[in-house]
Amino acid sequence: MDLDLNELVERVRRHIGRKGPFCVKTIEKGALLKFCSAVGETNPLYVDEDYARTTVYGGLIAPPTYLSVFSEACAGTLVKDLPFTRFLHTDDVIESYLPIRVGDVITAQGVLADVFAKTGRRGPLLFQAVDITLTNQRDERVAKITVLTAHHQ
């Protein structure tokens, strides 16, 4: 095989710090309810506005993994010229700072945070970690998602 993994890692590492496009989404109640229905989520905190208002959250909030709607758009496009065509999604890490609420306007942006290599059972794997930062309309940091993918032949 003529792939020099170390050379490849070095080349891709030069892109660390590269930022992706801003993804802006308004959090809509209908979209949240549809998401809850798709994951079988019946917790009234996410689906019953009257109940949610009586809780410490004061209104409907998004379920904990709803922020995945930002992961594909933000994490997928940072480094394009890889010699690998396939990838596995290996890890997701969420740090939540504030609840996401109906009506929030969330801006997300991914940044290439790390690149490293490992040799797996099926050959070389190039790992990329993308940190996606989410902020709301008041410029408050809402969450950080780290998406780790392993790219291979």
Add this chain to the structure above:
Amino acid sequence: MTAVSSIHDIRPGNVVPVLRKIVERADLVRYAGASDDYTYLHWDRPRVQEEGFPDVIVHGWLTFAYMCQAVSAWIPRELADMQTYSVRYLRTLHPGIIDCSGRVLDVKQGENGRSIQLELWATDVDGQVATSGQMRLVAPPADPAG
């Protein structure tokens, strides 16, 4: 369900009650639409079978959602909020049974409230762990007036 009524009932070693999901291919199509994730691995059965998989692959984020549900069904978010939560996808999951559970590793009382560290897992129909995870829940300090 089996929700606790007080955060003080949670102790190290406690097991997260198993949440069983029986996933159908239609659930993956539904999730694709709701999450805007149209990766073919989750719906194009002939193509994934050509690639050697037995069936379409359950979205990792969908399994993650189920794992979070297992926790919040037991420790309601009204008692303690999820601050840091993560998963590692160890093997692919396919339509069928997914069981989500976990264990309390540590409980700490600090100035900023009570922190609960959990390890989580989702197992496939054979009981093999397909996704592992970690979660830290934080309950705010009790209201001194309350």
